[in-house]
Amino acid sequence: MTLTTPEAPAGLPAPTTPGRGRGRSRRAGRADTRLPRARARRPLLFWPVTAAVTAFVLAFVAPFLVIVTNAFKTSADYRNNGPLSWPEEWNWDILADVWERVGFTQKLVNSVQISLGVVLIAVVLALFNAYALGIGRVRWRNAFLVFFLAVNVLPQEGMVYPVYYVFREVGLYDTKLGYTLLIGVVYSAFGTYLLTSVFAGFPRELLEAAALDGASRWTTLWRIVLPMSWPTLSVMCVFFFVWSWNEFLMPLVLLISGENQTVPLGLSVLQGQYSSDPTAMSAAALLGVVPMIAFFLVFQRTLTRGISAGAVK
Template sequence: MSAPTTERHTPAATTGPRPAPPRRRRRRRTALDWTLLGVASLVGLLIAVPFLLILVNSFKSPADYSTGGPLSLPTSLYLDGIVAFWERVDFPQKLLNSFVISGSVAVLAVLLSVLNAFALGIGRIKGRMWIVLLILLANMLPQEVLLYPLYFMFKEVGLYNTIWPVIIIFTVIQSAFGTYLLAAVYGTFPKEMLEAAALDGANRRQILWRIVFPISRPTLAVLLIFFFIWTWNEFLIPLTFLVSNAVQTVPVAVTVLQGDRMMDVTTTSASALLGLIPTLVFFLIFQRTLTRGITAGAVK
Protein backbone atom coordinates (compact mmCIF):
# COMPACT_ATOMS: atom_id res chain seq x y z
CA MET A 1 0.00 0.00 0.00
CA SER A 2 1.21 3.41 -0.84
CA ALA A 3 1.65 5.96 1.90
CA PRO A 4 -1.11 8.52 2.11
CA THR A 5 -0.12 11.83 0.66
CA THR A 6 -0.71 15.05 2.54
CA GLU A 7 -1.55 18.18 0.67
CA ARG A 8 -0.42 21.60 1.72
CA HIS A 9 -2.92 24.35 1.35
CA THR A 10 -1.57 27.88 1.07
CA PRO A 11 -3.83 30.73 1.95
CA ALA A 12 -5.14 32.57 -1.08
CA ALA A 13 -3.50 35.87 -1.73
CA THR A 14 -5.69 38.80 -1.02
CA THR A 15 -6.44 40.94 -4.00
CA GLY A 16 -7.87 43.89 -2.19
CA PRO A 17 -5.88 47.01 -1.33
CA ARG A 18 -3.73 46.97 1.79
CA PRO A 19 -4.83 49.19 4.60
CA ALA A 20 -2.92 52.42 4.80
CA PRO A 21 -0.54 52.74 7.73
CA PRO A 22 -1.72 55.02 10.46
CA ARG A 23 -0.55 58.58 10.08
CA ARG A 24 1.55 60.12 12.76
CA ARG A 25 0.15 63.19 14.27
CA ARG A 26 2.32 66.21 13.78
CA ARG A 27 3.26 67.95 16.94
CA ARG A 28 1.84 71.41 16.98
CA ARG A 29 4.50 74.04 17.27
CA THR A 30 4.36 76.11 20.37
CA ALA A 31 5.24 79.74 20.85
CA LEU A 32 8.68 78.70 22.08
CA ASP A 33 9.32 76.79 18.86
CA TRP A 34 8.42 79.81 16.72
CA THR A 35 10.58 82.05 18.89
CA LEU A 36 13.60 79.78 18.54
CA LEU A 37 13.02 79.52 14.79
CA GLY A 38 12.87 83.30 14.48
CA VAL A 39 16.04 83.78 16.53
CA ALA A 40 17.87 81.13 14.48
CA SER A 41 16.74 82.77 11.23
CA LEU A 42 17.89 86.17 12.46
CA VAL A 43 21.30 84.83 13.48
CA GLY A 44 21.66 83.07 10.13
CA LEU A 45 20.81 86.30 8.32
CA LEU A 46 23.37 88.27 10.32
CA ILE A 47 26.01 85.65 9.50
CA ALA A 48 25.13 85.68 5.80
CA VAL A 49 25.22 89.48 5.40
CA PRO A 50 29.06 89.80 5.21
CA PHE A 51 29.25 86.98 2.67
CA LEU A 52 26.56 88.62 0.55
CA LEU A 53 28.44 91.93 0.64
CA ILE A 54 31.63 90.19 -0.46
CA LEU A 55 29.76 88.47 -3.29
CA VAL A 56 28.11 91.68 -4.51
CA ASN A 57 31.26 93.82 -4.35
CA SER A 58 33.40 91.18 -6.04
CA PHE A 59 31.48 91.67 -9.29
CA LYS A 60 31.21 95.45 -9.01
CA SER A 61 33.42 97.92 -10.88
CA PRO A 62 35.29 100.66 -8.96
CA ALA A 63 33.04 103.25 -10.60
CA ASP A 64 29.91 101.48 -9.35
CA TYR A 65 31.39 101.23 -5.87
CA SER A 66 32.32 104.92 -5.73
CA THR A 67 28.88 106.05 -6.89
CA GLY A 68 26.60 103.53 -5.18
CA GLY A 69 28.63 102.39 -2.18
CA PRO A 70 29.00 98.84 -0.83
CA LEU A 71 25.26 98.17 -0.52
CA SER A 72 24.26 98.89 -4.12
CA LEU A 73 23.95 96.20 -6.78
CA PRO A 74 26.39 96.23 -9.72
CA THR A 75 25.10 97.72 -12.96
CA SER A 76 27.06 95.15 -14.98
CA LEU A 77 29.05 91.99 -14.32
CA TYR A 78 32.63 93.12 -13.63
CA LEU A 79 35.27 90.36 -13.60
CA ASP A 80 38.47 92.42 -13.78
CA GLY A 81 38.90 92.33 -9.99
CA ILE A 82 38.87 88.53 -9.88
CA VAL A 83 41.18 88.30 -12.90
CA ALA A 84 43.59 90.85 -11.43
CA PHE A 85 43.88 89.03 -8.13
CA TRP A 86 44.17 85.64 -9.87
CA GLU A 87 47.11 86.83 -11.95
CA ARG A 88 48.90 88.91 -9.30
CA VAL A 89 49.23 86.19 -6.67
CA ASP A 90 49.31 83.10 -8.93
CA PHE A 91 46.19 81.82 -7.18
CA PRO A 92 46.38 78.18 -8.41
CA GLN A 93 49.79 77.82 -6.75
CA LYS A 94 48.51 79.34 -3.50
CA LEU A 95 45.50 77.06 -3.65
CA LEU A 96 47.73 74.01 -4.10
CA ASN A 97 49.96 75.06 -1.19
CA SER A 98 46.98 75.51 1.13
CA PHE A 99 45.50 72.18 0.08
CA VAL A 100 48.78 70.28 0.58
CA ILE A 101 49.44 71.85 3.98
CA SER A 102 45.88 71.51 5.31
CA GLY A 103 45.41 67.98 3.96
CA SER A 104 48.75 66.78 5.35
CA VAL A 105 48.08 68.31 8.75
CA ALA A 106 44.57 66.84 8.93
CA VAL A 107 45.69 63.29 8.11
CA LEU A 108 48.83 63.32 10.26
CA ALA A 109 47.10 64.99 13.23
CA VAL A 110 44.25 62.44 13.22
CA LEU A 111 46.71 59.55 12.99
CA LEU A 112 48.84 60.92 15.83
CA SER A 113 45.74 61.60 17.92
CA VAL A 114 44.54 58.02 17.50
CA LEU A 115 47.89 56.57 18.56
CA ASN A 116 48.23 58.87 21.56
CA ALA A 117 44.64 58.43 22.68
CA PHE A 118 44.85 54.63 22.38
CA ALA A 119 47.85 54.62 24.70
CA LEU A 120 46.22 57.02 27.16
CA GLY A 121 42.61 55.89 27.04
CA ILE A 122 42.92 52.12 26.55
CA GLY A 123 46.54 51.36 27.32
CA ARG A 124 46.21 53.03 30.72
CA ILE A 125 49.85 54.11 30.96
CA LYS A 126 51.17 55.47 34.24
CA GLY A 127 50.56 59.16 34.87
CA ARG A 128 47.73 59.25 32.37
CA MET A 129 45.87 62.13 34.00
CA TRP A 130 48.99 64.28 34.25
CA ILE A 131 49.85 63.67 30.62
CA VAL A 132 46.34 64.62 29.48
CA LEU A 133 46.48 67.74 31.67
CA LEU A 134 49.86 68.68 30.21
CA ILE A 135 48.54 68.25 26.67
CA LEU A 136 45.52 70.40 27.52
CA LEU A 137 47.72 73.17 28.96
CA ALA A 138 50.04 73.06 25.95
CA ASN A 139 47.03 73.42 23.65
CA MET A 140 45.99 76.58 25.50
CA LEU A 141 49.26 78.41 24.83
CA PRO A 142 48.90 81.34 22.40
CA GLN A 143 50.74 81.03 19.11
CA GLU A 144 52.66 84.27 19.75
CA VAL A 145 54.57 82.54 22.56
CA LEU A 146 55.78 79.81 20.19
CA LEU A 147 56.92 82.02 17.33
CA TYR A 148 60.48 82.90 18.34
CA PRO A 149 61.67 79.46 19.57
CA LEU A 150 60.08 77.75 16.58
CA TYR A 151 61.55 80.32 14.19
CA PHE A 152 65.02 79.83 15.67
CA MET A 153 64.74 76.03 15.63
CA PHE A 154 63.58 75.69 12.01
CA LYS A 155 66.08 78.32 10.91
CA GLU A 156 68.90 76.25 12.37
CA VAL A 157 67.80 72.98 10.72
CA GLY A 158 67.34 74.62 7.31
CA LEU A 159 63.57 74.19 6.98
CA TYR A 160 62.68 77.88 7.11
CA ASN A 161 60.69 79.19 4.12
CA THR A 162 59.34 75.73 3.30
CA ILE A 163 55.97 74.16 3.97
CA TRP A 164 57.43 71.63 6.44
CA PRO A 165 57.58 73.90 9.51
CA VAL A 166 53.90 74.79 9.08
CA ILE A 167 52.93 71.13 8.63
CA ILE A 168 54.93 70.00 11.68
CA ILE A 169 53.73 72.82 13.94
CA PHE A 170 50.04 72.45 13.15
CA THR A 171 50.21 68.66 13.27
CA VAL A 172 51.41 68.91 16.87
CA ILE A 173 48.91 71.65 17.78
CA GLN A 174 45.90 69.92 16.25
CA SER A 175 46.88 66.49 17.57
CA ALA A 176 47.03 67.92 21.11
CA PHE A 177 43.34 68.75 20.90
CA GLY A 178 42.57 65.46 19.16
CA THR A 179 44.45 63.48 21.80
CA TYR A 180 42.58 65.21 24.61
CA LEU A 181 39.23 64.50 22.97
CA LEU A 182 39.89 60.90 21.91
CA ALA A 183 41.53 59.95 25.21
CA ALA A 184 38.28 60.77 27.00
CA VAL A 185 36.31 58.80 24.38
CA TYR A 186 38.58 55.75 24.43
CA GLY A 187 38.53 55.76 28.23
CA THR A 188 34.84 54.78 28.07
CA PHE A 189 35.38 52.06 25.48
CA PRO A 190 33.67 48.73 26.42
CA LYS A 191 36.23 46.56 28.18
CA GLU A 192 34.29 43.39 27.39
CA MET A 193 34.89 43.87 23.68
CA LEU A 194 38.61 44.40 24.20
CA GLU A 195 38.90 41.37 26.48
CA ALA A 196 37.02 39.22 23.98
CA ALA A 197 39.38 40.30 21.22
CA ALA A 198 42.39 39.54 23.41
CA LEU A 199 41.05 36.07 24.19
CA ASP A 200 40.70 35.45 20.46
CA GLY A 201 44.42 36.11 20.08
CA ALA A 202 44.39 39.72 18.86
CA ASN A 203 47.38 41.83 19.83
CA ARG A 204 47.27 45.56 20.59
CA ARG A 205 47.89 46.59 16.99
CA GLN A 206 45.04 44.41 15.76
CA ILE A 207 42.74 45.69 18.51
CA LEU A 208 43.49 49.26 17.49
CA TRP A 209 43.02 48.96 13.73
CA ARG A 210 40.32 46.26 13.59
CA ILE A 211 38.12 47.19 16.54
CA VAL A 212 38.79 50.66 17.96
CA PHE A 213 39.45 52.46 14.68
CA PRO A 214 36.30 51.27 12.80
CA ILE A 215 34.00 52.06 15.72
CA SER A 216 35.46 55.55 16.25
CA ARG A 217 35.50 56.38 12.53
CA PRO A 218 32.64 58.97 12.75
CA THR A 219 34.53 60.95 15.38
CA LEU A 220 37.74 60.74 13.38
CA ALA A 221 35.93 62.03 10.30
CA VAL A 222 34.73 65.06 12.27
CA LEU A 223 38.25 65.73 13.53
CA LEU A 224 39.64 65.41 10.01
CA ILE A 225 37.21 68.01 8.67
CA PHE A 226 37.81 70.43 11.55
CA PHE A 227 41.60 70.07 11.33
CA PHE A 228 41.52 70.80 7.60
CA ILE A 229 39.39 73.94 7.96
CA TRP A 230 41.28 75.22 11.01
CA THR A 231 44.64 74.82 9.29
CA TRP A 232 43.37 76.39 6.07
CA ASN A 233 42.30 79.55 7.92
CA GLU A 234 45.51 79.93 9.96
CA PHE A 235 47.43 83.13 9.33
CA LEU A 236 50.09 84.07 11.90
CA ILE A 237 52.40 81.04 11.74
CA PRO A 238 52.18 80.71 7.91
CA LEU A 239 52.94 84.43 7.62
CA THR A 240 56.05 83.96 9.77
CA PHE A 241 57.46 80.85 8.11
CA LEU A 242 56.27 81.18 4.49
CA VAL A 243 58.20 84.16 3.14
CA SER A 244 58.65 83.17 -0.49
CA ASN A 245 55.80 83.77 -2.91
CA ALA A 246 56.02 80.17 -4.15
CA VAL A 247 55.12 78.59 -0.78
CA GLN A 248 52.55 81.02 0.59
CA THR A 249 48.98 79.99 1.38
CA VAL A 250 45.78 81.73 0.29
CA PRO A 251 45.19 83.82 3.50
CA VAL A 252 48.82 84.97 3.51
CA ALA A 253 48.71 85.88 -0.19
CA VAL A 254 45.61 88.02 0.30
CA THR A 255 47.14 90.01 3.15
CA VAL A 256 50.62 90.35 1.63
CA LEU A 257 49.17 91.63 -1.62
CA GLN A 258 47.06 94.20 0.20
CA GLY A 259 50.10 95.52 2.01
CA ASP A 260 52.46 95.40 -0.95
CA ARG A 261 50.32 96.93 -3.70
CA MET A 262 47.41 99.29 -3.83
CA MET A 263 44.21 97.42 -4.51
CA ASP A 264 40.73 98.81 -4.94
CA VAL A 265 37.83 97.59 -2.83
CA THR A 266 36.42 95.37 -5.57
CA THR A 267 39.72 93.53 -6.02
CA THR A 268 39.96 93.08 -2.25
CA SER A 269 36.43 91.63 -2.19
CA ALA A 270 37.34 89.35 -5.10
CA SER A 271 40.37 88.08 -3.18
CA ALA A 272 38.20 87.38 -0.12
CA LEU A 273 35.68 85.56 -2.31
CA LEU A 274 38.32 83.36 -3.94
CA GLY A 275 39.77 82.55 -0.53
CA LEU A 276 36.35 81.62 0.83
CA ILE A 277 35.14 79.39 -2.00
CA PRO A 278 37.52 76.40 -1.39
CA THR A 279 36.57 76.03 2.29
CA LEU A 280 32.89 76.45 1.45
CA VAL A 281 33.07 73.75 -1.23
CA PHE A 282 34.97 71.46 1.14
CA PHE A 283 32.36 71.95 3.85
CA LEU A 284 29.47 71.31 1.45
CA ILE A 285 31.09 68.10 0.18
CA PHE A 286 31.64 66.70 3.68
CA GLN A 287 28.55 68.19 5.31
CA ARG A 288 26.77 64.84 5.51
CA THR A 289 29.88 63.18 6.94
CA LEU A 290 30.15 65.91 9.54
CA THR A 291 26.51 65.59 10.52
CA ARG A 292 26.69 61.81 10.80
CA GLY A 293 29.85 61.99 12.86
CA ILE A 294 28.37 64.45 15.33
CA THR A 295 25.07 62.57 15.75
CA ALA A 296 26.51 59.05 15.75
CA GLY A 297 28.92 59.60 18.60
CA ALA A 298 32.26 57.98 19.09
CA VAL A 299 31.25 54.58 20.43
CA LYS A 300 28.04 52.80 19.51
Protein backbone atom coordinates in the same frame (compact mmCIF):
# COMPACT_ATOMS: atom_id res chain seq x y z
CA MET B 1 -26.85 30.52 33.77
CA THR B 2 -25.70 32.96 31.05
CA LEU B 3 -27.21 36.42 30.70
CA THR B 4 -27.50 37.88 27.22
CA THR B 5 -28.12 41.42 26.19
CA PRO B 6 -31.50 41.84 24.54
CA GLU B 7 -31.39 42.82 20.91
CA ALA B 8 -32.69 46.27 20.01
CA PRO B 9 -35.65 46.57 17.68
CA ALA B 10 -35.00 47.64 14.13
CA GLY B 11 -34.44 51.39 13.77
CA LEU B 12 -33.45 51.91 17.43
CA PRO B 13 -29.86 52.26 18.77
CA ALA B 14 -28.36 49.31 20.56
CA PRO B 15 -28.44 49.50 24.34
CA THR B 16 -25.16 50.26 26.06
CA THR B 17 -23.78 49.05 29.35
CA PRO B 18 -24.31 51.60 32.09
CA GLY B 19 -21.13 53.52 32.87
CA ARG B 20 -19.12 52.59 29.77
CA GLY B 21 -20.80 54.96 27.38
CA ARG B 22 -20.59 57.79 29.88
CA GLY B 23 -16.88 57.19 30.43
CA ARG B 24 -16.14 57.10 26.74
CA SER B 25 -18.13 60.23 26.11
CA ARG B 26 -16.31 62.03 28.90
CA ARG B 27 -12.89 60.97 27.56
CA ALA B 28 -13.88 61.99 24.04
CA GLY B 29 -15.07 65.33 25.37
CA ARG B 30 -11.76 65.86 27.20
CA ALA B 31 -9.78 64.97 24.05
CA ASP B 32 -11.86 67.38 22.03
CA THR B 33 -11.17 70.15 24.50
CA ARG B 34 -7.41 69.43 24.55
CA LEU B 35 -6.85 69.47 20.79
CA PRO B 36 -7.75 73.13 20.23
CA ARG B 37 -5.43 74.16 23.07
CA ALA B 38 -2.46 72.27 21.57
CA ARG B 39 -3.14 73.75 18.17
CA ALA B 40 -3.43 77.22 19.65
CA ARG B 41 -0.08 76.93 21.43
CA ARG B 42 1.92 75.83 18.38
CA PRO B 43 1.99 79.18 16.54
CA LEU B 44 3.13 80.95 19.71
CA LEU B 45 6.28 78.83 19.76
CA PHE B 46 6.71 78.44 16.03
CA TRP B 47 6.95 82.06 14.94
CA PRO B 48 9.45 83.32 17.56
CA VAL B 49 11.73 80.37 16.87
CA THR B 50 11.46 80.94 13.13
CA ALA B 51 12.26 84.64 13.53
CA ALA B 52 15.27 83.88 15.75
CA VAL B 53 16.64 81.29 13.32
CA THR B 54 16.11 83.66 10.38
CA ALA B 55 17.96 86.47 12.14
CA PHE B 56 20.77 84.08 13.08
CA VAL B 57 21.14 82.90 9.47
CA LEU B 58 21.05 86.45 8.09
CA ALA B 59 23.79 87.50 10.52
CA PHE B 60 26.08 84.87 8.96
CA VAL B 61 24.96 85.26 5.35
CA ALA B 62 25.03 89.09 5.24
CA PRO B 63 28.86 89.44 5.24
CA PHE B 64 29.13 86.85 2.48
CA LEU B 65 26.57 88.73 0.38
CA VAL B 66 28.52 91.96 0.88
CA ILE B 67 31.69 90.23 -0.32
CA VAL B 68 29.91 88.85 -3.39
CA THR B 69 28.43 92.20 -4.40
CA ASN B 70 31.73 94.05 -3.93
CA ALA B 71 33.74 91.36 -5.70
CA PHE B 72 32.05 92.17 -9.02
CA LYS B 73 32.08 95.98 -8.75
CA THR B 74 34.41 98.38 -10.46
CA SER B 75 36.54 100.71 -8.37
CA ALA B 76 34.53 103.73 -9.55
CA ASP B 77 31.26 102.03 -8.64
CA TYR B 78 32.56 101.25 -5.17
CA ARG B 79 33.74 104.83 -4.57
CA ASN B 80 30.50 106.39 -5.82
CA ASN B 81 27.88 104.07 -4.29
CA GLY B 82 29.60 102.48 -1.30
CA PRO B 83 29.96 98.84 -0.20
CA LEU B 84 26.25 98.14 0.43
CA SER B 85 24.89 99.06 -3.00
CA TRP B 86 24.06 96.68 -5.82
CA PRO B 87 26.62 96.67 -8.68
CA GLU B 88 25.66 98.96 -11.53
CA GLU B 89 27.68 96.83 -13.92
CA TRP B 90 28.95 93.33 -13.15
CA ASN B 91 32.71 93.22 -13.61
CA TRP B 92 33.49 89.58 -14.37
CA ASP B 93 37.12 90.22 -15.31
CA ILE B 94 38.15 91.10 -11.78
CA LEU B 95 38.30 87.46 -10.66
CA ALA B 96 40.71 86.55 -13.45
CA ASP B 97 42.79 89.66 -12.70
CA VAL B 98 43.03 88.84 -8.99
CA TRP B 99 43.79 85.20 -9.79
CA GLU B 100 46.81 86.28 -11.82
CA ARG B 101 47.98 89.00 -9.45
CA VAL B 102 47.90 86.76 -6.40
CA GLY B 103 49.15 83.60 -8.11
CA PHE B 104 46.12 81.83 -6.76
CA THR B 105 46.80 78.51 -8.46
CA GLN B 106 50.03 77.92 -6.56
CA LYS B 107 48.56 79.13 -3.27
CA LEU B 108 45.53 76.88 -3.70
CA VAL B 109 47.76 73.86 -4.31
CA ASN B 110 49.89 74.78 -1.28
CA SER B 111 46.84 75.07 0.98
CA VAL B 112 45.46 71.72 -0.13
CA GLN B 113 48.81 69.97 0.35
CA ILE B 114 49.45 71.51 3.76
CA SER B 115 45.91 70.91 5.04
CA LEU B 116 45.90 67.27 3.98
CA GLY B 117 49.34 66.76 5.51
CA VAL B 118 48.22 68.37 8.77
CA VAL B 119 45.14 66.15 8.92
CA LEU B 120 47.20 63.01 8.34
CA ILE B 121 49.86 63.84 10.93
CA ALA B 122 47.46 65.15 13.57
CA VAL B 123 44.97 62.27 13.33
CA VAL B 124 47.61 59.52 13.31
CA LEU B 125 49.50 60.97 16.28
CA ALA B 126 46.29 61.62 18.21
CA LEU B 127 45.07 58.07 17.55
CA PHE B 128 48.27 56.45 18.82
CA ASN B 129 48.56 58.75 21.83
CA ALA B 130 44.93 58.32 22.82
CA TYR B 131 45.16 54.54 22.40
CA ALA B 132 48.06 54.48 24.84
CA LEU B 133 46.49 56.89 27.33
CA GLY B 134 42.81 55.97 27.10
CA ILE B 135 42.97 52.20 26.61
CA GLY B 136 46.54 51.25 27.52
CA ARG B 137 46.40 53.26 30.75
CA VAL B 138 50.11 54.09 30.71
CA ARG B 139 51.91 55.41 33.74
CA TRP B 140 51.67 59.18 34.43
CA ARG B 141 48.49 59.31 32.35
CA ASN B 142 47.11 62.39 34.11
CA ALA B 143 50.39 64.26 33.71
CA PHE B 144 50.37 63.62 29.97
CA LEU B 145 46.76 64.83 29.72
CA VAL B 146 47.66 68.03 31.57
CA PHE B 147 50.54 68.55 29.14
CA PHE B 148 48.32 68.14 26.08
CA LEU B 149 45.74 70.46 27.62
CA ALA B 150 48.43 73.08 28.22
CA VAL B 151 49.44 72.86 24.55
CA ASN B 152 45.82 73.52 23.54
CA VAL B 153 45.49 76.66 25.65
CA LEU B 154 48.92 78.05 24.73
CA PRO B 155 48.45 81.06 22.39
CA GLN B 156 50.21 80.98 19.06
CA GLU B 157 51.78 84.38 19.73
CA GLY B 158 53.86 82.77 22.45
CA MET B 159 55.15 80.13 20.04
CA VAL B 160 56.15 82.41 17.15
CA TYR B 161 59.64 83.45 18.22
CA PRO B 162 60.83 80.09 19.64
CA VAL B 163 59.59 78.24 16.58
CA TYR B 164 61.13 80.85 14.28
CA TYR B 165 64.62 80.49 15.77
CA VAL B 166 64.42 76.70 15.99
CA PHE B 167 63.35 76.41 12.35
CA ARG B 168 66.15 78.73 11.27
CA GLU B 169 68.70 76.53 13.03
CA VAL B 170 67.45 73.17 11.72
CA GLY B 171 66.78 74.35 8.15
CA LEU B 172 62.99 74.07 8.18
CA TYR B 173 62.32 77.79 7.84
CA ASP B 174 60.25 78.74 4.77
CA THR B 175 59.47 75.13 3.90
CA LYS B 176 56.05 73.55 3.56
CA LEU B 177 57.32 70.37 5.23
CA GLY B 178 58.40 72.16 8.41
CA TYR B 179 55.19 74.15 8.66
CA THR B 180 53.06 71.04 8.08
CA LEU B 181 54.92 69.12 10.79
CA LEU B 182 54.53 71.98 13.26
CA ILE B 183 50.77 72.48 12.77
CA GLY B 184 50.16 68.72 12.67
CA VAL B 185 51.90 68.20 16.02
CA VAL B 186 50.07 71.16 17.60
CA TYR B 187 46.67 69.92 16.41
CA SER B 188 47.46 66.39 17.57
CA ALA B 189 47.48 67.68 21.15
CA PHE B 190 43.82 68.62 20.86
CA GLY B 191 43.03 65.34 19.11
CA THR B 192 44.79 63.38 21.83
CA TYR B 193 42.85 65.12 24.58
CA LEU B 194 39.57 64.52 22.75
CA LEU B 195 40.17 60.88 21.80
CA THR B 196 41.49 59.97 25.25
CA SER B 197 38.15 60.89 26.80
CA VAL B 198 36.41 58.81 24.13
CA PHE B 199 38.67 55.78 24.56
CA ALA B 200 38.38 55.93 28.36
CA GLY B 201 34.76 54.77 28.03
CA PHE B 202 35.53 52.10 25.44
CA PRO B 203 33.82 48.74 26.23
CA ARG B 204 36.33 46.59 28.08
CA GLU B 205 34.45 43.44 27.15
CA LEU B 206 35.48 43.82 23.51
CA LEU B 207 39.11 44.33 24.45
CA GLU B 208 39.11 41.30 26.74
CA ALA B 209 37.43 39.16 24.08
CA ALA B 210 40.03 40.23 21.51
CA ALA B 211 42.83 39.41 23.95
CA LEU B 212 41.35 35.95 24.57
CA ASP B 213 41.23 35.35 20.81
CA GLY B 214 44.94 36.11 20.58
CA ALA B 215 44.70 39.54 18.97
CA SER B 216 47.74 41.73 19.35
CA ARG B 217 47.58 45.39 20.35
CA TRP B 218 48.01 46.47 16.73
CA THR B 219 45.22 44.12 15.61
CA THR B 220 42.95 45.40 18.37
CA LEU B 221 43.61 48.99 17.32
CA TRP B 222 43.15 48.33 13.62
CA ARG B 223 40.22 45.89 13.70
CA ILE B 224 38.21 47.00 16.76
CA VAL B 225 39.10 50.45 18.08
CA LEU B 226 39.53 52.25 14.75
CA PRO B 227 36.20 51.18 13.14
CA MET B 228 34.22 52.06 16.26
CA SER B 229 35.99 55.43 16.59
CA TRP B 230 35.64 56.44 12.96
CA PRO B 231 32.74 58.92 13.55
CA THR B 232 34.89 60.91 15.99
CA LEU B 233 37.92 60.69 13.70
CA SER B 234 35.92 61.95 10.71
CA VAL B 235 34.82 65.03 12.66
CA MET B 236 38.43 65.64 13.68
CA CYS B 237 39.55 65.38 10.05
CA VAL B 238 37.02 68.01 8.95
CA PHE B 239 37.91 70.40 11.77
CA PHE B 240 41.67 70.01 11.31
CA PHE B 241 41.38 70.65 7.58
CA VAL B 242 39.36 73.84 8.09
CA TRP B 243 41.59 75.10 10.90
CA SER B 244 44.79 74.55 8.95
CA TRP B 245 43.26 76.17 5.86
CA ASN B 246 42.40 79.34 7.81
CA GLU B 247 45.74 79.66 9.61
CA PHE B 248 47.30 83.09 9.09
CA LEU B 249 49.81 84.02 11.80
CA MET B 250 52.09 80.99 11.60
CA PRO B 251 52.29 80.85 7.79
CA LEU B 252 52.85 84.61 7.74
CA VAL B 253 55.96 84.16 9.89
CA LEU B 254 57.25 80.80 8.61
CA LEU B 255 56.31 80.91 4.91
CA ILE B 256 57.72 84.09 3.38
CA SER B 257 58.27 82.88 -0.20
CA GLY B 258 55.45 83.36 -2.69
CA GLU B 259 55.71 79.77 -3.92
CA ASN B 260 55.16 78.44 -0.37
CA GLN B 261 52.37 80.72 0.83
CA THR B 262 48.77 79.63 1.40
CA VAL B 263 45.43 81.07 0.29
CA PRO B 264 44.81 83.34 3.35
CA LEU B 265 48.16 85.02 2.74
CA GLY B 266 46.99 85.95 -0.76
CA LEU B 267 44.70 88.54 0.82
CA SER B 268 47.67 90.36 2.34
CA VAL B 269 49.27 90.78 -1.08
CA LEU B 270 46.46 93.13 -2.14
CA GLN B 271 46.66 95.26 1.02
CA GLY B 272 49.37 97.92 0.95
CA GLN B 273 50.51 100.29 3.67
CA TYR B 274 49.07 103.40 2.08
CA SER B 275 46.68 102.02 -0.54
CA SER B 276 44.16 99.23 -0.95
CA ASP B 277 41.67 98.00 -3.51
CA PRO B 278 38.46 96.91 -1.74
CA THR B 279 36.97 95.29 -4.86
CA ALA B 280 40.11 93.24 -5.48
CA MET B 281 40.26 92.22 -1.83
CA SER B 282 36.60 91.16 -1.96
CA ALA B 283 37.31 89.10 -5.07
CA ALA B 284 40.30 87.46 -3.37
CA ALA B 285 38.18 86.75 -0.27
CA LEU B 286 35.52 85.18 -2.50
CA LEU B 287 38.12 82.97 -4.15
CA GLY B 288 39.34 81.89 -0.72
CA VAL B 289 35.87 81.13 0.63
CA VAL B 290 34.57 79.12 -2.32
CA PRO B 291 36.86 76.10 -1.70
CA MET B 292 35.68 75.90 1.92
CA ILE B 293 32.04 76.04 0.86
CA ALA B 294 32.66 73.24 -1.62
CA PHE B 295 34.47 71.26 1.08
CA PHE B 296 31.54 71.53 3.49
CA LEU B 297 29.05 70.60 0.79
CA VAL B 298 31.03 67.44 0.05
CA PHE B 299 31.63 66.40 3.67
CA GLN B 300 28.49 67.71 5.36
CA ARG B 301 27.06 64.20 5.71
CA THR B 302 30.27 62.95 7.27
CA LEU B 303 30.26 65.82 9.74
CA THR B 304 26.59 65.35 10.60
CA ARG B 305 26.94 61.60 11.09
CA GLY B 306 30.02 62.03 13.27
CA ILE B 307 28.37 64.59 15.54
CA SER B 308 25.17 62.50 15.76
CA ALA B 309 27.13 59.35 16.58
CA GLY B 310 29.01 61.18 19.30
CA ALA B 311 25.81 62.57 20.82
CA VAL B 312 23.95 59.22 20.88
CA LYS B 313 25.62 56.46 22.87
